[in-house]
Amino acid sequence: MNEVLLIAKKEIQIALRKKLIVALAVVIVGLIGVALYTGYVAYKQQKNIIEHAQKENRTKWLEQGDKHPHIAAHYGTFVFKPKTILSLFDFGLDTYTGTSIYLEAHYQHEFMFRPAQSHSSVIRFGELSVAMVFQILIPLLIIFLAFTAFTEERENETLRLLLSQGVLYGTIVKGKLVAYSIILFVIVAPFFVIYFMLSMVITNSGSITDIGLRIGFLIVMYMLYLLIFMTFSVWVSMRSSSSKNALLTLLTCWILFTIIIPKTTANLGESLYPLPSMKMYKEAIQKDVRLGVDGKTTKKDRQEQLKNEYLKRYQVDSLHKLPLNFEGIRMQSGEEYGDRIYDIHWQRLIRIFDNQNRVSSLSSIVNPYLAIRNISMGLAATDLNTSIHFQKITENYRRALIRKMNLDMAKNSKYGEFYEYKADKNLWKTVEGFQYKTVSVFETLQLYLIELLSLCCWGLVIAILIAYSSHKKRPVL
Amino acid sequence: MLQAIDLTKKYGDFVALQSLNLTINEGEIFCLLGANGAGKSTTINLFLNFIEATDGKAMINNMDVAKNAKETKRLLSYIPENLMLYKNLTGLENLHFFCGLGGGLQDKDMLEELLVQSGLQKDFIRKRVSSYSKGMRQKVGIALARARGAKILLLDEPTSGLDPKASNEFSELLLNMKEIGVTTLMATHDLFRAKDTGTHIGIMREGLLLDKFESKDVSFQDLEKMYLKHMHN
Numbered sequence: 001m002n003e004v005l006l007i008a009k010k011e012i013q014i015a016l017r018k019k020l021i022v023a024l025a026v027v028i029v030g031l032i033g034v035a036l037y038t039g040y041v042a043y044k045q046q047k048n049i050i051e052h053a054q055k056e057n058r059t060k061w062l063e064q065g066d067k068h069p070h071i072a073a074h075y076g077t078f079v080f081k082p083k084t085i086l087s088l089f090d091f092g093l094d095t096y097t098g099t100s101i102y103l104e105a106h107y108q109h110e111f112m113f114r115p116a117q118s119h120s121s122v123i124r125f126g127e128l129s130v131a132m133v134f135q136i137l138i139p140l141l142i143i144f145l146a147f148t149a150f151t152e153e154r155e156n157e158t159l160r161l162l163l164s165q166g167v168l169y170g171t172i173v174k175g176k177l178v179a180y181s182i183i184l185f186v187i188v189a190p191f192f193v194i195y196f197m198l199s200m201v202i203t204n205s206g207s208i209t210d211i212g213l214r215i216g217f218l219i220v221m222y223m224l225y226l227l228i229f230m231t232f233s234v235w236v237s238m239r240s241s242s243s244k245n246a247l248l249t250l251l252t253c254w255i256l257f258t259i260i261i262p263k264t265t266a267n268l269g270e271s272l273y274p275l276p277s278m279k280m281y282k283e284a285i286q287k288d289v290r291l292g293v294d295g296k297t298t299k300k301d302r303q304e305q306l307k308n309e310y311l312k313r314y315q316v317d318s319l320h321k322l323p324l325n326f327e328g329i330r331m332q333s334g335e336e337y338g339d340r341i342y343d344i345h346w347q348r349l350i351r352i353f354d355n356q357n358r359v360s361s362l363s364s365i366v367n368p369y370l371a372i373r374n375i376s377m378g379l380a381a382t383d384l385n386t387s388i389h390f391q392k393i394t395e396n397y398r399r400a401l402i403r404k405m406n407l408d409m410a411k412n413s414k415y416g417e418f419y420e421y422k423a424d425k426n427l428w429k430t431v432e433g434f435q436y437k438t439v440s441v442f443e444t445l446q447l448y449l450i451e452l453l454s455l456c457c458w459g460l461v462i463a464i465l466i467a468y469s470s471h472k473k474r475p476v477l
Numbered sequence: 478m479l480q481a482i483d484l485t486k487k488y489g490d491f492v493a494l495q496s497l498n499l500t501i502n503e504g505e506i507f508c509l510l511g512a513n514g515a516g517k518s519t520t521i522n523l524f525l526n527f528i529e530a531t532d533g534k535a536m537i538n539n540m541d542v543a544k545n546a547k548e549t550k551r552l553l554s555y556i557p558e559n560l561m562l563y564k565n566l567t568g569l570e571n572l573h574f575f576c577g578l579g580g581g582l583q584d585k586d587m588l589e590e591l592l593v594q595s596g597l598q599k600d601f602i603r604k605r606v607s608s609y610s611k612g613m614r615q616k617v618g619i620a621l622a623r624a625r626g627a628k629i630l631l632l633d634e635p636t637s638g639l640d641p642k643a644s645n646e647f648s649e650l651l652l653n654m655k656e657i658g659v660t661t662l663m664a665t666h667d668l669f670r671a672k673d674t675g676t677h678i679g680i681m682r683e684g685l686l687l688d689k690f691e692s693k694d695v696s697f698q699d700l701e702k703m704y705l706k707h708m709h710n
Binding site: 017166168 | 525527546547548550551553554555557559560561562563564565566570574575577578579631
């Protein structure tokens, strides 16, 4: 048998006889199972609730009866971010940003602005998800598996015996890496098989390609991440003077990577780019609506200007003589002005989020955990970018709906009459049901170029380090 | 078979081995005697290519060990003072693993037989090495050398810490190996073992080989006197 495989076989034999490793592996497999099961139950429940609520809302909208369009606009509707099978893997920020939003005239209701109420949601993690097990706990298993890779060989003096057989240092490194890879593969492969099968069964045929690609990328990215951790652990073991030192170094790195750096960067991002409070945010919008963007043109002035513009355009001296209901025009104009102000404030908020995210992205250069965490949320479509994208689509939908109601009122009712005019089902039907489709996997990955680059660089640097060290290394005597 | 040509090892100003010239022919057992720090282990480590020579060459079968590390290691078997095997594997598993690496026997029945021939009790063959005594581990080492068909044995204080019976058994195993043409270089403190087992003896002090002779030419008492004389000069 090939030397690398022989060493790998021996490593696996020894690992299987170490109670701590076996216990840890069992715990991790159990946690993956629990996370997968609870994730699936939550996914099914939420999917059912969302589908049911969406259907019910649509029926309610269509069967709301005859009423004035503006009342219908206030009657509003709920829209929901559809749950994908990917959210079962990584809950991401969904729990904090929410997945539904109420749409009505004049108001952009809260959905993704929850962070503006208190803190950035990026710092609040902790739920047990499969992603969490892969990102945090499997690296811990790797540490316990690999910290003695070389130190134990040296401490027990088996390394000398190994090398006296003519085995090269590099061969020992490869053998150990192959062994740990096989152990990890045995632990995680069944999960990916089950997950892939579930995805194919649950997902409707239309999005199979995108979901399949996302799962494919997730597998590749996680494999790369775990390989980085594994090679790093072996390298630390190779460079450490004792098993105790190797374990201490690796655990310190693990704590730094998974707890300290993420918390610090999230807090740093918040300190550097603070979000306004919800109260301040809303007050600023209301103030701009009341006083105008320039702070001088009040709502009353704007309405007066609009009135004069329409009287002039239609060459009449009274609003009653206009061929359309000025109330509808006024409302739509007010709506559009409000939208303009909302967009200005929203863009400001998005810039703050972007800046906070940039801090996290840049930190991923020194921390592969942050890189995989961001990529994972992105691929699972549970990240902030997807949330913002969903917000954008719902807002467009809301605007189109309100516009339709206002224009119907302007076109079909008379100035001065309000409760007299009633639209019916035919108008409600013209508003199509809400549909949401996430951006494509390639568009998503473009948002995470720094993180992708970080993982690749880490992989490359660690590979070079271990190759260099094993080439240079002479037996420790 | 084994040849040291002006072999020198220095650590900064400290000379661990000074211009060692030595030839050990096939079937000879050369015992290096000397106190701690005399350069015995350094000599063995140089033949193993575990450390780089500052000057000179260590040759095995006319091949420079530094230039032909893999080829020369195929020919030798190394047993340190305290042969450590993988504790979580059995004696047989250890032997099977190391034989696989060194290109030796792979048949488990034959390996088991070799372990028995090397003196390991049958009950222990399939027990984990963590329950082995030092003597038992040394026997696995000898079995490994035999299974690999090693032509050269490099032994670094192999009987240190063994009880007289185990030590004697080990000597017998070495003599058996000699009979089949195995060349041995053994570093030891044990004058009696050197006289009893070795065909040749060398006395080292502070990195220098002070004396070398055939063991049959000296009695044990003479050897002791010579050794002490070199140590006190």
